[in-house]
Amino acid sequence: MRALIITDMQNDFLPPKGSLPVPHGDEIVQPILDLIHQEEQQDFHRIVLVRDWHTRNHTSFARSHDLPEYSQFEYKSPRPGDKSTQMGTLWPVHCVQNTWGSQLANPLLKETYHTHLKIVDKGFLPDREYYSGFSDIWNFHKTELNDYLKKHHITEVLVVGLALDYCVKATAISAAQLGYETTIVKSLTKPIHDDEESMAALEKELEQYNVKLVDEVPPHKTVGDSHTLAK
Numbered sequence: 001m002r003a004l005i006i007t008d009m010q011n012d013f014l015p016p017k018g019s020l021p022v023p024h025g026d027e028i029v030q031p032i033l034d035l036i037h038q039e040e041q042q043d044f045h046r047i048v049l050v051r052d053w054h055t056r057n058h059t060s061f062a063r064s065h066d067l068p069e070y071s072q073f074e075y076k077s078p079r080p081g082d083k084s085t086q087m088g089t090l091w092p093v094h095c096v097q098n099t100w101g102s103q104l105a106n107p108l109l110k111e112t113y114h115t116h117l118k119i120v121d122k123g124f125l126p127d128r129e130y131y132s133g134f135s136d137i138w139n140f141h142k143t144e145l146n147d148y149l150k151k152h153h154i155t156e157v158l159v160v161g162l163a164l165d166y167c168v169k170a171t172a173i174s175a176a177q178l179g180y181e182t183t184i185v186k187s188l189t190k191p192i193h194d195d196e197e198s199m200a201a202l203e204k205e206l207e208q209y210n211v212k213l214v215d216e217v218p219p220h221k222t223v224g225d226s227h228t229l230a231k
Contacts (some may be wrong), residue, residue: 020092021092023056026105027190028161029107048117053121053124054123077138131166132173156182163192186213
């Protein structure tokens with residue numbers, strides 16, 4: 001069975017007013033909405049909206065460390081006794097819980113009132129960074145996403161949303177590592193860095209993890225009975 005995972009389509013990631021806008025991110029809101037409306041044709045058994053949901057003092061915010069935005073920063077493992085570190089980027093304050101910036105793009109927000117879509121939050125523990133919709137960067141804390149997909153017998157996922165080179169990539173790689181057949185639809189996502197070198201490195205990394213990157217939504221596989229999103 002097949003699921004659609006829509007990542008971080010929230011106001012703070014959308015130009016022109018978002019605090020951390022992904023270039024041209026607003027251009028994919030309507031196409032994603034159109035895809036949701038095609039759920040029966042696309043045979044999506046479940047649709048998930050992954051949402052950044054940060055505390056005001058989140059460790060990924062430059063302000064939390066009194067450092068300039070977009071500084072490189074060495075994260076230390078949140079697990080007691082673990083000396084592991086990871087380099088990362090410190091971001092502007094974004095997607096703080098229950099603010100306008102954390103709200104889903106208005107057309108998608110309206111859709112949740114009419115359709116049985118699942119919202120999965122990530123990034124709500126203040127002491128660790130998250131990119132993947134499945135876990136933090138340490139793979140210590142797991143969100144409810146994998147359990148939800150397993151519960152509904154999902155074997156294939158399509159990942160769209162923002163940003164291609166961060167949360168979309170990380171979510172797709174996690175999905176592939178967990179055994180899902182995983183595809184990113186390039187036309188329904190936008191990167192922060194779209195230069196030729198960055199995109200080539202991204203494609204190589206996705207290939208290493210057996211994540212497909214395709215231009216358009218692939219047709220669903222017709223095997224046995226069709227299953228569509230539960231109403």
